[in-house]
Amino acid sequence: MLKLFFNKFPEQFLRLIVVFGVIVGGMLFIRFLLPPELKDTELHKKSTIERVTSLPVKFAGSEICADCHEEYNVKKAGYHKNLSCETCHGTAKEHTENPAEVKPVLPRLREFCVRCHTFDPSRPTGFPQINPIAHNPLQPCVSCHNPHDPKPPSVPSECQACHAEIARTKAISAHVLLECTTCHEVPQEHKVTPRAIKASIPSDRDFCGKCHAAQSEIKETSKVDFTTHGEKYLCWQCHYPHMPEVE
Numbered sequence: 001m002l003k004l005f006f007n008k009f010p011e012q013f014l015r016l017i018v019v020f021g022v023i024v025g026g027m028l029f030i031r032f033l034l035p036p037e038l039k040d041t042e043l044h045k046k047s048t049i050e051r052v053t054s055l056p057v058k059f060a061g062s063e064i065c066a067d068c069h070e071e072y073n074v075k076k077a078g079y080h081k082n083l084s085c086e087t088c089h090g091t092a093k094e095h096t097e098n099p100a101e102v103k104p105v106l107p108r109l110r111e112f113c114v115r116c117h118t119f120d121p122s123r124p125t126g127f128p129q130i131n132p133i134a135h136n137p138l139q140p141c142v143s144c145h146n147p148h149d150p151k152p153p154s155v156p157s158e159c160q161a162c163h164a165e166i167a168r169t170k171a172i173s174a175h176v177l178l179e180c181t182t183c184h185e186v187p188q189e190h191k192v193t194p195r196a197i198k199a200s201i202p203s204d205r206d207f208c209g210k211c212h213a214a215q216s217e218i219k220e221t222s223k224v225d226f227t228t229h230g231e232k233y234l235c236w237q238c239h240y241p242h243m244p245e246v247e
Contacts, residue, residue, distance in 0.1 A: 058091035065092070068099070071148045078149025079128075088112070088147065113141040121165065126194035128152075129162075155191035162194060166242050173243040174222075183207070183241065208235040 030039060062085045066072040075081060086092050089104040107113075110132070119129040128150075136144060144153050159180045160167035170176060180186070189197040202208065211221045212235075224230075230238060239245075 058093050059086055060092040060096045062086070064096055074146070075148040078146075079151060080148060107147075108140055108142055110138070110140050113147075119164075124195070126162065151192070155188075159186075169240075170242040174245060175242065202236075205230070205235055 062072070065085045072085070075083070075085070088107050092104055094102045095104050114130070114132045117128055117130055118132055123129060141147070141150075145151070156162060170178075183202055185200040187197055187199070190199050205226060209226050210216060211218050212224055213226045214223045216223065235241075235244075
């Protein structure tokens with residue numbers, strides 16, 4: 001009889017009933033069978049706070065290091081100023097309570113620093129990166145760099161030290177013979193703090209016109225009529241400067 005009753009309805013309607021039944025069953029399960037801490041927001045928040053606050057405190061915070069360690073002031077004004085002391089020295093709560101017996105970690109091995117400073121294209125431009133195989137091979141980083149203010153003993157002499165990807169692109173373009181400083185003014189400070197002091201970039205069409213305008217006296221370059229070519233647009237809105245053949 002039940003089968004004959006359901007045969008009166010279209011298949012789509014029966015599927016809708018099944019879906020509705022699953023939804024109702026799920027709501028009943030949540031309401032009556034789940035424990036209170038999984039469905040009561042306030043109770044869940046309270047139990048979470050109690051669980052977290054019951055965990056042992058391991059971190060002391062960088063500020064407390066200033067009470068005993070002069071290196072804190074060096075770091076505060078240096079390249080690692082935004083890095084917590086415990087990032088490199090490990091959790092320090094026990095050290096602050098018993099400094100004579102519990103010593104902080106002193107990461108002097110080369111492998112520690114390269115965790116952050118091995119070249120990775122996803123890192124922001126200007127972040128100090130090296131090839132650890134070629135850079136001062138096998139020597140500990142602290143032999144040249146003060147870890148609390150790791151200012152390099154010398155700055156890069158070539159742009160490709162930081163802009164290797166651009167250098168590889170430019171090497172196969174028509175601009176390969178141009179020095180970077182032909183188009184960019186590079187202050188000495190840029191080599192020390194590249195993210196704070198930027199190299200200049202051309203800001204108008206006339207700069208490219210020095211070489212590529214029809215009236216340019218430089219014979220070796222391709223020429224265009226700047227009165228009609230590109231109209232109002234800047235050259236690098238269509239041409240990538242390091243490989244200008246690409247449009």
